[in-house]
Amino acid sequence: MSDERIVKLALSCYPQWWRERYGAEVCVHARDMVADGRSSVMLSLGLMVGAARARWTARGMPRDYRLWSMRNRVSIAGATLTWLLIAPIIAMTTGSQRVGLQRSPTARPYHVPPLLPTAPAARIVAYCGLAISVIALVTVLLLIQGWSRLISGIRRSGALHQNRTLWWARVPGIAFLVYLVGAIVYWTAVRPSSVLISGRDHHITYLNGHPAAAHVFAIALAVIGVGGWLFSIVCIAVAARRSEVDLSELRFGTGLSTAVAALFALLLAAYVGWGIGLTLEAHQAAHGGFNSVTYSRQSLWLPTAILLGLAVAVSIASARAARRSWNMLADGWP
Amino acid sequence: MASKRLGRTQDATILVLTSLSGGNKHGYAVIKDIEGMSGVSFGPGTLYAVLARLEEEGLVEALPSDDHRRPYRLTGAGAKVLRERLEANVEVAKIGFKRLGVLGA
Numbered sequence: 353m354s355d356e357r358i359v360k361l362a363l364s365c366y367p368q369w370w371r372e373r374y375g376a377e378v379c380v381h382a383r384d385m386v387a388d389g390r391s392s393v394m395l396s397l398g399l400m401v402g403a404a405r406a407r408w409t410a411r412g413m414p415r416d417y418r419l420w421s422m423r424n425r426v427s428i429a430g431a432t433l434t435w436l437l438i439a440p441i442i443a444m445t446t447g448s449q450r451v452g453l454q455r456s457p458t459a460r461p462y463h464v465p466p467l468l469p470t471a472p473a474a475r476i477v478a479y480c481g482l483a484i485s486v487i488a489l490v491t492v493l494l495l496i497q498g499w500s501r502l503i504s505g506i507r508r509s510g511a512l513h514q515n516r517t518l519w520w521a522r523v524p525g526i527a528f529l530v531y532l533v534g535a536i537v538y539w540t541a542v543r544p545s546s547v548l549i550s551g552r553d554h555h556i557t558y559l560n561g562h563p564a565a566a567h568v569f570a571i572a573l574a575v576i577g578v579g580g581w582l583f584s585i586v587c588i589a590v591a592a593r594r595s596e597v598d599l600s601e602l603r604f605g606t607g608l609s610t611a612v613a614a615l616f617a618l619l620l621a622a623y624v625g626w627g628i629g630l631t632l633e634a635h636q637a638a639h640g641g642f643n644s645v646t647y648s649r650q651s652l653w654l655p656t657a658i659l660l661g662l663a664v665a666v667s668i669a670s671a672r673a674a675r676r677s678w679n680m681l682a683d684g685w686p
Numbered sequence: 687m688a689s690k691r692l693g694r695t696q697d698a699t700i701l702v703l704t705s706l707s708g709g710n711k712h713g714y715a716v717i718k719d720i721e722g723m724s725g726v727s728f729g730p731g732t733l734y735a736v737l738a739r740l741e742e743e744g745l746v747e748a749l750p751s752d753d754h755r756r757p758y759r760l761t762g763a764g765a766k767v768l769r770e771r772l773e774a775n776v777e778v779a780k781i782g783f784k785r786l787g788v789l790g791a
Contacts, residue, residue, distance in 0.1 A: 374738070378730045380754040381714040385730070395729055402731025412738025 355392035356383065362396035365403035369413055410673070417681070422593060424602050424677035429592035430670030431609035432498060433585050435491060435616055438663045440581065442623065445649045445656050446484055473636050476629030483622035491615045498608045499524065499588070505597030517594045523587035527580030534573050542566045599681060606678040613664070613671035620657070620664045627653035698736045700775070701726060703768040706746060706760040713737070716758070740764065 359382045363375055378399070386392050406412075410423055499521075506518050544561035597605075630650055637644035705711060705719040716737075717728050737758060740746040745764035749757045760768070 370738070374734050376754040377713060377756050378734055381712070381717070381730050384714050385717075395731075398729030398731035400731070402729075402735050405731075405735050406738070411735065412742045 355386045358392045358396045359383070359386070359399065362399035362403065365400050366406055367403075367410075367413075369416075369419055370403075370406045373412070373414070408669075408673075410677075415680070420677050420680045421596075421602060424606065424674055424681060425592045425595065425597070426589075427670045427674035427677060428498075428602075428605040428609045429589050431667045431674060432495060432612045433589055434663045434667045434670070435612055436495065436581075436585050438660055439488065439491075440578075441656055441659065442484070442488070442619070445652050446481065446623075446626065446647065447649075471633070471636060473629050473632035477626060477633055480622045480626035480629055484619060484626060487615050487619045487622060491612060491619070494608060494611055494615070498605060501601055501604050501608075502588070502591065502595065502597070505601035506591070506595045508598065509596045511596040513594070514596065517591050520587045520594070521591035524584035527576075527584050531573065531576050531580055534569070534576060538566070538569050538573060542569045602678060602681060606674045609667075609671040609674045613667040616664045616667045620660050623653070623660055624657055627657055697771070698728070698732060699740065700768065700771050701728075702733070702736050702740065703745065703760060703764055704772075706758055707765065707768055710749060710757040710759045712751075712755040712757045714755070 356379075359379065363371060363379060366375065382392075382395055382399070385395060413419055413423070503518065503521050506514050506521055542562055543566045544558035544563055546559045548557040548559055549555070550557065627650075630647070630653065633644050634646075636642070701720045701724060702716060704723070705716045708719065711719060713730060713733055717730070717733055721727055737746065741748065741758075743763075745761060745767055746758045747761055749759055751757060
């Protein structure tokens with residue numbers, strides 16, 4: 353690849369407004385620098401870092417309503433959709449509770465008392481688990497409210513191409529309905545309702561339903577569930593970028609992004625507390641010869657907490673960007 | 687090595703403003719000037735991030751140009767900010783030198 357192409361590729365990472373303002377200038381200077389013996393690869397790497405910074409900070413972005421409202425919408429999406437991206441992982445690690453399955457090595461067989469629920473570590477786990485559920489519920493309700501405001505905002509705007517944007521925004525609802533219908537069909541018609549175990553070799557006979565179809569259906573449902581979830585996040589991001597909604601919707605969205613980022617930080621605190629509580633509980637159980645409450649994926653809590661911390665940082669930074677762009681919009685426009 | 691590390695931590699804003707205080711320059715001329723006066727090597731990514739911010743704050747302005755090598759000029763506000771920052775740096779430098787025993791008490 354030629355030096356110029358590498359530089360042009362790096363420049364293409366910048367936002368359009370930046371390229372329009374500085375692109376040609378930087379291209380000429382980069383050419384001069386390469387002619388002076390600078391490495392085009394190092395120059396391009398520097399430009400890519402600069403592009404990330406320009407996208408993140410939007411310093412020098414022209415005072416243009418279209419640009420700032422788009423930045424506001426994209427920032428709101430960044431603050432809220434990060435939560436949706438990480439929520440399944442949190443649910444995966446905090447779900448699937450198993451009580452008394454992990455026996456302490458010092459516990460006596462046949463008489464293994466559970467760790468008292470009033471023990472300090474057990475209380476930390478219980479309260480943090482409760483906090484995670486409540487925070488998640490409140491956040492989901494807020495996000496549903498935000499989603500419905502986005503749809504009604506797009507519908508009201510009446511701008512060109514808004515019909516297509518409306519469909520992008522509707523995808524999460526459609527994906528949920530498809531999954532729901534599939535799940536109902538699976539549970540009521542396809543999945544065997546019971547099994548009959550017979551003979552010395554414990555032969556299993558499935559009663560009702562269609563075992564082979566149920567297997568395929570279960571895989572398909574999982575694919576629809578995960579795929580639909582991820583596709584919905586992408587579609588909402590696209591809709592947020594393309595939609596042209598009123599200032600009132602943008603104000604609501606900005607407030608929503610701040611609330612979600614704050615709840616996200618609280619969720620992180622509760623999640624860290626939950627993980628520490630579980631570790632303490634395991635120590636107490638081992639020390640006292642008790643059984644402890646365990647979760648099938650609790651070993652993943654530390655990497656998940658780190659991932660969650662990064663997601664919280666992105667959400668807070670996006671909420672701040674949304675606030676800053678909203679302040680620009682609220683200042684009034686010439 | 688130590689001086690190079692020290693150079694990298696210098697405020698890019700002061701370097702760019704100081705460079706432009708010596709006359710109008712286009713981007714690459716600013717990079718070369720900064721390299722000459724401080725040994726700090728900027729890439730265009732860093733320089734234009736600083737220029738965009740300074741332009742937004744009204745401390746520098748771009749001048750019209752026939753080709754794509756657009757020169758930048760230090761504004762009155764930019765000169766004022768540069769003066770304030772340099773004065774603050776001089777004060778800190780004086781105290782530092784005094785504590786090191788380089789300057790007399």
